Amino acid sequence: MNYQAILEQIQTDIAPLLGQGRVATYIPALACANPKDFAMTLHLVNGESYHAGLVEKRFSIQSISKVFMYCIALSLFEENIYERVRVEPSGNPFNSLIQLEYENGIPRNPFINPGAIVVADMLTSYFGSSAEESILHYFQNTCDDFTITIDKEIFNSEHNSGYRNYALANLMKSFGNIHNDIEKTLDTYFNACSISANTAQLARSSLHLANNGIDPITANILLNPEHTKRINALMLTCGHYDASGEFAYRVGLPGKSGVGGGIIAIVPNIMSIAVYSPALNVHGNSFAGTKALELFTQYSGHTIF
Amino acid sequence: MNYQAILEQIQTDIAPLLGQGRVATYIPALACANPKDFAMTLHLVNGESYHAGLVEKRFSIQSISKVFMYCIALSLFEENIYERVRVEPSGNPFNSLIQLEYENGIPRNPFINPGAIVVADMLTSYFGSSAEESILHYFQNTCDDFTITIDKEIFNSEHNSGYRNYALANLMKSFGNIHNDIEKTLDTYFNACSISANTAQLARSSLHLANNGIDPITANILLNPEHTKRINALMLTCGHYDASGEFAYRVGLPGKSGVGGGIIAIVPNIMSIAVYSPALNVHGNSFAGTKALELFTQYSGHTIF
Amino acid sequence: MNYQAILEQIQTDIAPLLGQGRVATYIPALACANPKDFAMTLHLVNGESYHAGLVEKRFSIQSISKVFMYCIALSLFEENIYERVRVEPSGNPFNSLIQLEYENGIPRNPFINPGAIVVADMLTSYFGSSAEESILHYFQNTCDDFTITIDKEIFNSEHNSGYRNYALANLMKSFGNIHNDIEKTLDTYFNACSISANTAQLARSSLHLANNGIDPITANILLNPEHTKRINALMLTCGHYDASGEFAYRVGLPGKSGVGGGIIAIVPNIMSIAVYSPALNVHGNSFAGTKALELFTQYSGHTIF
């Protein structure tokens, strides 16, 4: 079966499931998404791309931004990053404070909220007032698309109701693991979460992660090969909060989800994938998106295992 | 042995212990206290009072204010208070977030930080912008001393470095258990903590708790008898954070400590006691103060058990 | 109102509540109790006693035995007891393993299962094969009634289905806090839990705790005054598992409950109380029994606060 046929088969299979699960409602701006929306893009390292569904529809990438922030931080700070954020699965929901308190304010990994807030703090220290702009520019560069913007309505909504993120940041500051003003660090974090993109752009932005860090279209070196492998390893073990093991077990590809309904996944040396459907399962991952990736791995036989 | 002789004996016994433990340093304004300071006052319901040590020395009452805030709230809201804050010992340090997360933002009791922040929030809702003033006035009234003030240097210090309290308040707000702006509620809370008093004033302010809620000097009814018993019960089970059991076991009196180094204790129907020494044990309670109360209960035979 | 009138009023008030809650079913032998049974005894230190309900009905004293085991251990081992079991409220259900794991196998207090198992282990080391007999004899002596026996059907039921107690004992043994064979220590523990008594006997057995450790009828010295106060303090802070704070707050007397439906309570210097009703509230304490004690404290005005 060729890739276009696979996408069409997935779209058929997934149709009855659309709308199952629940759209994120923790901020008002996400709550109005249509739970039946669906889109999927495959982007091959040879330059081909395949699409299904609402491929033009832009959505809030949310936690997928954690991957890009960590890519920047790993490039800048290398081994120094590990004393402030670890690389272990957490076994807890994305925004839990419990582990953080037991472990003295050092988050388990950069793909849960506290970890990404620490990474945002490191980038805020490095870039100062241009942190938001620098992250956006980095993401635009990975997409090779400079029309990408930050959705300020989402940003404001996060900012005004993100009490748990404020709790996490304050707790870590009490342990000395946040160096900037909490407002400044969370501004950086909320801005990164509020980047909007469609599946075509997201798959494009992740393509270098399937190609040892080099964008195969522009030949830009975006990440070194060692760091690229580590990002993929981290997506596999920690990319889906407390359902990361299930995703590795059923899908078998490195991936990262966001509560906006997007998921990216990587088939090393072959392709990047982006999928979108805003209704979430109980773990906060796209219900139909997860299912679509599981079907993709069955139909294509692609898995890292 | 008469009470004055008991106080003098305690002062002799305690002298070699002064300076053991550590002065609170979580805010700069507390760190400069002299760890060897000591004062103790007994105030009998018959009007007599006995003193030892630096009885004029004012200090920050800190968590002892939690008792007075809860007295106000219990009078105002009665049974409605329990859905927002419980009356169980926590078994955890005063500022732990773990239990709060497992128990959906409902604090275990009003004498740990999150519980007192919820009480401060209730008082902020009720009194609006005059909450701070209303609490101060209530405390002045219990002392029958209108020279009592709030130490604004302490307040500013709490405000600027109280990250863990901000974490607690934000976490509870994410569960819907803080109704006002976090800044407003914490302002009320930090102001109450920053009230300054000496042991003579503190013992006087607690005297009604030894007398079924009636100030025996002024005959003012400050609390009803039922509420008075409950406040005493709560001080016994929850008054010393995760050393409350030890205090009940060794001292056997209802009491409440503060990280400023003060402790109040109640001998029902007989007297109130205040003691001060700023060096703290590992649980955040006055080291010499706890020891002084243990000696007092031995020498006087007063205990509720 | 005299005591007999109070008991009759309580019986009237409590009648509509009988049967609310649930009889313990974790072991088959307890599950057949009649949820509507009720009995209450007041035993004054002056020798008078007052009764209501099924005062002849014997039931399994279960966790009330923890008080008697701790009395023996405190007399024998004094200060050496504290390195193996603490005196703090646990803030957790009676049989939780979590705190025990965080705190290296040292139980919070002797009135939760792991604490009582450690006490049983200490008594097993001291008395060897006569531990069971020694505990029974001590209890008979406090009652001045040598007809008291151990219900072997209850014992067998505990023994065969007490998996969680085996888990607790094994966990503590892995930390070195159980010194005997697990079977031997748990035999001692299960035998003590399986003592049967009625409310008249239970109130009688607790009478010395209201009288500084001296049985006022026989003049036997059963406990020294200091230890007696400590037992009462411990019952107040830890006597009702994770509802101990609520019991102190509502009833205001030292007390200890058992899942068999019994509760003892102490009014220092005045009387001991025993109540029985086997239907339990969610915390594992007698529903009607707790209510009866709350009413008693209201009608009589007796409270330690």
Added chain:
Amino acid sequence: MNYQAILEQIQTDIAPLLGQGRVATYIPALACANPKDFAMTLHLVNGESYHAGLVEKRFSIQSISKVFMYCIALSLFEENIYERVRVEPSGNPFNSLIQLEYENGIPRNPFINPGAIVVADMLTSYFGSSAEESILHYFQNTCDDFTITIDKEIFNSEHNSGYRNYALANLMKSFGNIHNDIEKTLDTYFNACSISANTAQLARSSLHLANNGIDPITANILLNPEHTKRINALMLTCGHYDASGEFAYRVGLPGKSGVGGGIIAIVPNIMSIAVYSPALNVHGNSFAGTKALELFTQYSGHTIF
């Protein structure tokens, strides 16, 4: 660099590290291992094999047996397995009871002790009294070597001092997640842990996991391709207790360690690896073994990411 040269380079690099870390001492029989021992085997799916160090030295495979037990259970029970044991990383040490209590006796994954005990219980139900023999036979079959035996000295040592495993089994039985007698189930579990093998045998036994479940030498079908992928996914996310994320991040291969000092790792479609060195790091994984695999992935470029 060819594989033999890589092994020799690793042996040179690793030499100064041998003896760092600590040999497991929780059972006496493991404590006498020589902390400087080292062995490593690569077994290619094309039949070639390469060795370094003490390749004849047999050691206790310990937790590596969890992989083989789960392979049997997955083949036998398929989807029915997931209601009794999940597939998520635990974020906790291998023998923690905390998570188990919060999650009602359902272990996070089959590669931590409680998970493997549940799997042993399923196999005990299925095979009855021949469970031990069936597991040994399965392992012999994967090795194609029927000289493999169970080390009964190790078994007895586990049996007599495995208090924490008894605690885990009893806790799960209290939740209904152990169906057989605890002694029977733990016998099965301890026997599987006590299988002895050398690195040549261990690599051979894992070879089918690199070849879609088919033993490339004998052409025996040992596991179906889907199950093989899942086993590999599980080894990647859960194979090294609370250092699984670190292993995925640094080594990037599915693997499973045992406290005997062995580790297996899989390069899908290419080879299986076994390494041995008994001195462990703080997470209970072979110190030199982990380092050797990290070097192997650097020198060979083999990784799944």
